[in-house]
Amino acid sequence: MHIHAYEKLWLAASILLILLLIGSVTYGAVGPGVAMVSDTEPAIDAGGLDEDERFSEPRVEQVGENEYEAYVVAYQFGFEPDPIVVPENSRVTFYVTSRDVIHGFEVAGTNANTMVVPGEVSEITVETDEPQEYGLICNEYCGAGHHVMEGKVNVVSQAEFEEQQSGGEDE
Amino acid sequence: MSEAIEGERTFVDKFPEEAAVVRAAMLGSFLALTLGAIFGIIQTLHRTDVFRGLISSTDYYTSLTAHGVFLALSFTTFFLVGLFTWAIVRSLDRPLLNIKITWTWYGLMAAGMTMTGISILAGFVDALDMSADVLFTFYAPLQAHPLFYAGLAVFIVGSWIAGADWFRTWLAWKREHPDERIPLQTFMVLTTMAMWYIASSAVAASVLIFLLPWSLGFIDQVNPTLTRTLFWFFGHPVVYFWLMPAYLLWYTVLPKIAGGRLFSDPLARVVFVLFLLLSTPVGIHHQYLDPGIAEGFKFISMTNTMFLLLPSLLTAFTVVASVEYGARQRGGTGLLGWLTELPWRKPEFTGMMLAGLMFAAGGFSGMVNAGMNINYMIHNTIWVPGHFHLTVGTAVALTFMAATYWIWPQISNKPIYSRSIGLFQVVLWFIGMALMSNAMHAQGILGVPRRTAEPEYAGFEYAAGFGGFEELNIQIAIGGTLLFLSTVLFIGNLVLTMGNPKVSGLAETLPPALSGPDDAPRVLDNLRLWVGIALVLVVLAYALPLGAIISRGGLLGPGVGTYPVWLVPAADALANAPALLTGVVVDAIAALAEVGR
Numbered sequence: 001m002h003i004h005a006y007e008k009l010w011l012a013a014s015i016l017l018i019l020l021l022i023g024s025v026t027y028g029a030v031g032p033g034v035a036m037v038s039d040t041e042p043a044i045d046a047g048g049l050d051e052d053e054r055f056s057e058p059r060v061e062q063v064g065e066n067e068y069e070a071y072v073v074a075y076q077f078g079f080e081p082d083p084i085v086v087p088e089n090s091r092v093t094f095y096v097t098s099r100d101v102i103h104g105f106e107v108a109g110t111n112a113n114t115m116v117v118p119g120e121v122s123e124i125t126v127e128t129d130e131p132q133e134y135g136l137i138c139n140e141y142c143g144a145g146h147h148v149m150e151g152k153v154n155v156v157s158q159a160e161f162e163e164q165q166s167g168g169e170d171e
Numbered sequence: 172m173s174e175a176i177e178g179e180r181t182f183v184d185k186f187p188e189e190a191a192v193v194r195a196a197m198l199g200s201f202l203a204l205t206l207g208a209i210f211g212i213i214q215t216l217h218r219t220d221v222f223r224g225l226i227s228s229t230d231y232y233t234s235l236t237a238h239g240v241f242l243a244l245s246f247t248t249f250f251l252v253g254l255f256t257w258a259i260v261r262s263l264d265r266p267l268l269n270i271k272i273t274w275t276w277y278g279l280m281a282a283g284m285t286m287t288g289i290s291i292l293a294g295f296v297d298a299l300d301m302s303a304d305v306l307f308t309f310y311a312p313l314q315a316h317p318l319f320y321a322g323l324a325v326f327i328v329g330s331w332i333a334g335a336d337w338f339r340t341w342l343a344w345k346r347e348h349p350d351e352r353i354p355l356q357t358f359m360v361l362t363t364m365a366m367w368y369i370a371s372s373a374v375a376a377s378v379l380i381f382l383l384p385w386s387l388g389f390i391d392q393v394n395p396t397l398t399r400t401l402f403w404f405f406g407h408p409v410v411y412f413w414l415m416p417a418y419l420l421w422y423t424v425l426p427k428i429a430g431g432r433l434f435s436d437p438l439a440r441v442v443f444v445l446f447l448l449l450s451t452p453v454g455i456h457h458q459y460l461d462p463g464i465a466e467g468f469k470f471i472s473m474t475n476t477m478f479l480l481l482p483s484l485l486t487a488f489t490v491v492a493s494v495e496y497g498a499r500q501r502g503g504t505g506l507l508g509w510l511t512e513l514p515w516r517k518p519e520f521t522g523m524m525l526a527g528l529m530f531a532a533g534g535f536s537g538m539v540n541a542g543m544n545i546n547y548m549i550h551n552t553i554w555v556p557g558h559f560h561l562t563v564g565t566a567v568a569l570t571f572m573a574a575t576y577w578i579w580p581q582i583s584n585k586p587i588y589s590r591s592i593g594l595f596q597v598v599l600w601f602i603g604m605a606l607m608s609n610a611m612h613a614q615g616i617l618g619v620p621r622r623t624a625e626p627e628y629a630g631f632e633y634a635a636g637f638g639g640f641e642e643l644n645i646q647i648a649i650g651g652t653l654l655f656l657s658t659v660l661f662i663g664n665l666v667l668t669m670g671n672p673k674v675s676g677l678a679e680t681l682p683p684a685l686s687g688p689d690d691a692p693r694v695l696d697n698l699r700l701w702v703g704i705a706l707v708l709v710v711l712a713y714a715l716p717l718g719a720i721i722s723r724g725g726l727l728g729p730g731v732g733t734y735p736v737w738l739v740p741a742a743d744a745l746a747n748a749p750a751l752l753t754g755v756v757v758d759a760i761a762a763l764a765e766v767g768r
Contacts, residue, residue, distance in 0.1 A: 001437045004492075017480070036469050039723070046731045047732065115550075117396055120461075137628065140310075140551055145229075146622070146623060152631070
């Protein structure tokens with residue numbers, strides 16, 4: 001089959017572009033370490049969240065030095081806890097699940113973004129920097145009140161965080 | 172019918188019965204376009220808060236479901252079946268085997284879409300206990316009325332019979348021409364339909380095994396990740412199902428309009444084979460951010476997706492080369508000077524070229540979507556509809572509209588009412604989409620979500636990026652309004668065209684490619700081989716993920732409830748369904764008789 005010389009050149013350039021794109025994604029995974037939401041968390045009974053150790057009381061917990069875990073429940077039409085308060089300059093892992101339908105969990109303007117599916121737990125780890133208040137929105141259509149489903153993620157100073165934790169919020 | 176003076180006969184002169192089907196299919200498509208455009212303008216103005224008086228924010232989702240289903244499924248597929256019927260009959264130069272079968276699949280598709288359409292539109296009427304506010308993706312556990320799912324199933328079965336009709340016609344031709352290569356247009360139709368059979372089997376299974384029985388109350392719950400994965404098994408190849416008719420036009424009709432001929436027939440075949448092989452094993456890239464699916468499966472899907480760029484990049488070369496050849500045949504010279512020799516005053520030419528240009532832009536934003544880790548930034552933001560309004564909303568839709576100016580005279584013997592309005596219309600679409608899509612991409616980067624009636628929130632404000640949120644809203648509203656006007660001009664022009672008297676002398680022929688089919692290796696025409704490989708790739712990409720999803724959540728879901736947006740008890744639904752079905756079928760037959768006349 002006859003392939004024109006320019007066409008061969010174009011073909012080679014196209015394949016190079018494709019390999020570069022795959023390479024850049026691979027680099028993102030192994031270099032900066034961008035992990036995808038995965039199947040690391042076992043499936044969960046969406047109807048039995050009230051008996052679940054983590055999700056019966058959605059909250060933020062310290063699990064190590066500068067390491068925190070946030071257990072979040074999405075429902076028609078809101079998030080628990082609200083606001084989600086986390087300290088500055090720390091590493092926070094969100095565990096998010098749904099009580100009812102499929103939702104989204106997006107910290108607006110950042111790359112903290114995941115689907116939330118009933119029966120599954122989404123795990124994403126982010127690093128916080130300066131104190132700032134972020135909007136938390138559901139970015140998957142979830143029913144008639146979808147547009148009012150919002151929350152807050154407040155990144156606060158260490159001092160303020162400790163004050164809030166000892167305020168007896170979860171005791 | 173008048174024999175053309177030049178002796179050249181149009182499609183309708185040679186195949187009047189088939190031309191009637193093509194016209195009926197395209198009119199069905201344009202009816203869907205009209206409805207979709209009306210919901211489109213309502214949504215644009217509502218979402219951007221320019222005008223929220225017409226519908227409530229709750230009804231916004233009914234409107235959005237209608238916009239998605241009517242445009243993405245109905246407009247595209249009806250145009251496709253019309254175009255493919257034309258392409259098969261024209262390129263094989265023989266009639267279909269049995270026109271009654273042809274009208275049967277048309278009737279099934281029309282009845283199915285009417286059923287689904289009724290279930291959606293009933294959502295606007297509070298008195299009716301029926302709705303289907305589940306959007307185009309119908310993710311469980313949100314539930315639609317059973318009529319919604321039943322209609323989809325009937326529609327898909329109709330499309331399967333259409334494919335069988337074309338395959339059988341080709342086989343009959345093959346018996347008459349045992350040693351000839353498959354004509355290029357027929358080859359394109361057959362590979363596209365082979366892909367469609369593979370892809371649509373998953374969504375048909377999801378609807379018939381899970382969603383329809385669940386909506387009727389036979390099963391209590393479904394596994395949302397499973398039905399979602401089966402949807403995307405279908406949901407990515409369906410975008411190529413929309414795109415392949417546009418490619419068929421770019422490869423076989425556009426070069427002729429430009430005054431030349433297709434550069435390479437073999438490369439065109441290679442491209443369609445690549446689409447058959449690679450369109451399906453990529454659907455998980457829509458689920459990069461889904462829990463319960465291992466990262467490795469996502470990585471495989473990402474790699475396949477990137478390779479799927481190849482056939483589109485090859486198309487860009489071939490189409491531009493063919494058009495350049497046409498320009499040089501018309502006396503064009505120079506490195507870029509040949510561009511001035513192209514027939515820019517023809518709406519069919521300018522429309523398809525602008526569609527192709529926007530497809531290139533859509534391709535680049537698609538690379539961002541496909542880039543697994545950048546996907547976190549834009550997933551489910553309005554960036555994504557910004558992307559697919561460039562691809563399906565322009566590369567496909569604008570090509571279809573532009574092609575109509577060329578093909579409608581061929582299938583009706585009626586000249587277009589006003590080609591100047593046509594030219595204005597395609598340019599207006601381009602300008603409107605440039606404004607709307609660009610602003611949607613920019614808002615997506617700010618984190619503005621898609622699929623919402625009110626993207627502004629009480630508790631926070633978006634940071635400003637390439638223009639602030641409010642300013643971008645205005646651009647979206649202006650762009651959407653121009654697109655609506657463009658659609659009105661298109662439909663109006665076509666309606667006036669239908670009132671034109673029939674004339675003779677409109678026949679157009681399509682020249683063969685510069686590098687013809689004899690240069691193409693025979694193996695390219697071995698459809699069994701390619702379908703076999705495509706199936707193997709699908710099994711490799713999907714067997715393990717589907718197995719894992721079922722073993723995690725079970726076939727019927729881990730304790731997930733039902734969230735009906737309609738609340739009819741299942742028994743009532745069952746009792747009502749036959750009556751509704753009968754009514755719909757009677758309507759459809761009446762409509763069919765109308766169109767067939």
